[in-house]
Every structure is written in structure tokens, then in C-alpha cells.
Amino acid sequence: MVIHLFVLSLFTFFALSGALPELNLTTTEKPDMMTSKQDSTVIVVVKDIVYTGREERSKTLIIAYNSNSNTPRPAIIHFHSGGLRKGQASRKIAERWASVGFVGISINYTLRGAAIFPAAVHDCKTAIRWARAHADQYGIDPQRVGLIGGSAGGHLAAITGLSTGDKFLEGTSAYTEYPSHVQAIVNNYGPTDFLQMNDAPGKIDHDDPNSPESAFMGAPIQTIPEKVQLANPIHYVDEDDPPTLMIHGVKDMSVPHHQSELLNKALQKKQVTSRLISVQNAGHGFKPDPPHAQINPSREEIEALQLGWFIEHLMTNLMGNHSNGTHAVISLVMFYFRQPKMFHKWRNIHTKATPEILLQPIPTSDWIISGSSPMLDRVRLRINLFVLTPKQHPITVLDQHFMQVA
Numbered sequence: 001m002v003i004h005l006f007v008l009s010l011f012t013f014f015a016l017s018g019a020l021p022e023l024n025l026t027t028t029e030k031p032d033m034m035t036s037k038q039d040s041t042v043i044v045v046v047k048d049i050v051y052t053g054r055e056e057r058s059k060t061l062i063i064a065y066n067s068n069s070n071t072p073r074p075a076i077i078h079f080h081s082g083g084l085r086k087g088q089a090s091r092k093i094a095e096r097w098a099s100v101g102f103v104g105i106s107i108n109y110t111l112r113g114a115a116i117f118p119a120a121v122h123d124c125k126t127a128i129r130w131a132r133a134h135a136d137q138y139g140i141d142p143q144r145v146g147l148i149g150g151s152a153g154g155h156l157a158a159i160t161g162l163s164t165g166d167k168f169l170e171g172t173s174a175y176t177e178y179p180s181h182v183q184a185i186v187n188n189y190g191p192t193d194f195l196q197m198n199d200a201p202g203k204i205d206h207d208d209p210n211s212p213e214s215a216f217m218g219a220p221i222q223t224i225p226e227k228v229q230l231a232n233p234i235h236y237v238d239e240d241d242p243p244t245l246m247i248h249g250v251k252d253m254s255v256p257h258h259q260s261e262l263l264n265k266a267l268q269k270k271q272v273t274s275r276l277i278s279v280q281n282a283g284h285g286f287k288p289d290p291p292h293a294q295i296n297p298s299r300e301e302i303e304a305l306q307l308g309w310f311i312e313h314l315m316t317n318l319m320g321n322h323s324n325g326t327h328a329v330i331s332l333v334m335f336y337f338r339q340p341k342m343f344h345k346w347r348n349i350h351t352k353a354t355p356e357i358l359l360q361p362i363p364t365s366d367w368i369i370s371g372s373s374p375m376l377d378r379v380r381l382r383i384n385l386f387v388l389t390p391k392q393h394p395i396t397v398l399d400q401h402f403m404q405v406a
Helices: 002-017 091-099 119-133 152-162 194-199 212-217 225-229 258-269 299-314 326-338 340-351 374-383 394-401
Strands: 025-027 033-036 042-050 060-066 073-079 103-107 140-150 184-188 244-249 274-279
Touching (some): 060 091, 073 091, 073 152, 091 103, 119 140, 119 152, 140 152, 152 244, 194 212, 274 299
Parallel strands (some): 073 140, 140 184, 244 274
Antiparallel strands (some): 042 060, 060 103
């Protein structure tokens, strides 16, 4: 019965959303769009969209979406890095998320030279509300939004996603009739508690009046501890927070690895789904340390883990509730069809550590879909890789190798 539910759910999904091939994209002429060589997928990119309501400090975003999709897609909103003093929205990153089945959004937000905290957080929350307000126009599922960022962008992803309902951080810029909550977060090496950043070894004096954190707050952070608490993602942790993935280099001397340890411990104390992946031989931005070292997991594997996190938490609710890990199996199949090479990298870094977690094949007699087509044959061939024994959840079980419990 479980197998039948799974197969029925899987093929219902394919019927709704179409095949999920790995995209091989080429750039076309105006308007901005990318077209797959393998199918009719057309990724349209729209730049310089003003999403804030403040004329004196208007901010823009880039959005990339599949114009041929008949099904609303989850949105991934990206916040750039740059120490809160530089950086800009990334077309490349927006397109990357669109190419693997999401609506990709990358935003420009208020930098610390223009305004201090909480201006940037107001922008981030406004961008989420903007996405929901324009869900029909761009094919966004308003119930499935994820955030991602690195360094300063990681901090913004964490504080924006963890502070649901906080009036101080919500802002009143625009689209206030829409909510700003999200369903998943990926924080890459972002600060989580400014007041504890000097508690671990590093090359920056974060308490200095000229530190990035002090500039962001408008004063030396140790002189305004109560206000600084409001800028700390860890301050907002509660049992209703969305699943949060942290990826951090263990040799990071700009934002100490200890910052992700603190947040992971706080989330787990509240029984929130969270994971910390500690990248060996990696400094800030996953830069190899020493310079010629091989980081582990690799950059490609890190990208696979990020994608796997969003697929698990933003795409496994498409078919309703099924038992015995059916959601997880659907998630893995979707991962495979969207990015086969990346899937295998994800799978390899886990099976090396947990080879006993084997995937069982479906007996031919259990197929309940008759007929033959290249798509059906491909699914029948590949699905044998992914079906687990009952009650095993592959992503949860396999990720334990990289989970760091503080």
C-alpha cells in the first residue's frame, strides 16, 4: 500500500508539473530569458524591479522564473554578502534557483552607509511580502518561501526568517497586508549573536567602534547591548521557527564557526529542525585554509546540500501526508530529476559515511501505472535507486554524518 501511494503521488506530481530534466541553458536575446536545449523551459529574468515603497530609499530586486510552468513554484530569496557595506543582487544566483525548479529572487537591501539597523531587515521582510503580492504574476507559491544568504546575507536570512511577527522588524514600507513568514532558511557563515563574536578566535575585533557590527548598529555594540540583542538572530528563536540549515567553515576567522554552533544549539533546544554542517579546511566564504587545502564537503557538495534542504522543506508537501517516508522519497526523486549530477554528489558524501542506508527497488509487480513512454521508462528505471525501507527518512538519517550538536 505504501509503495502504491508513493508511485501514485510521484506520477501525480509529474502530471501536474511536468518532467524535471537537468537544464542545459543558453542565453537568448532580449527580453532577458534563458531557454533549455532539452525541453520547452523558458527562464525569464526581470531586473531592477522596485519592491520597496520608500521613494527616498527605494530598493530593487532581480527575479528569474519559468514562464512555461503551469504550477506555482516555491520562491528562494537571496541576500548578498559584503559586510553590510557593499554588494548587490545577483542575476546568476536568481537564475540558478530558477534552473532547478524554483522562482529565484535576489535583492538589493539598505547598506550600513545609508541607514543603520533595522533598515536592512525591513527591506528583507518587504521583499518577502512583495513576492507574495506578486505570486500570480511570477508563478510563486506564496505558501512556500525560502531564504538564503552568506556572511552578512546569512545574518539577514536568519534574522528575517526567525523573527516572524515581530513588529519592530516588520517595517511599514509596502505590502503590509501580506505576511513575511518563511518555510526554510539557509544561513551560510552568518553572524547570529554580535555580543559573543569576540568570544572565539578571529582576526576582527567585533567590539571595536569601527567594526562591521558597530557600523551596522550605529554605535559600538558593547555600549548598546539591549539594542544589539534585537539585531541578533538567536534572540528570536522559538518553537515555531522554520527549518534552518547552517553551513560554516571551521577555520572562519571573520565570522567564527562558534556563531553557527550557538544558533544550532538554541534551535535544537526549542526542538526546531536544524542542522549545522561544519566545512573542514575552510575559512570565511569556504575559502580553503591553508590555501591549497581541499575543503570537505566541497563547494559542489555544499550547493547540493543547500538544494537538498530546500527541496526537502519546500517541495515535499505537494502531495499531502503519506506515511513511511514517502515525502522523503518524492523529495529525492525530484532532486534527481532536477540536478542529477548534483544529486549524486549529495548522495556520495552520505553513503561514504553510512553505506548501510541502502535504497530498495520496487518490484515490477508493484507498478500501478501502465503504458510506456520515455518519461515513464526513465522514472521506472531511476526510481529503483530511491525507495527506502519503511519509516526511514533519507535526508534526516543521512545528514547525521555532518550534524554538529553543540
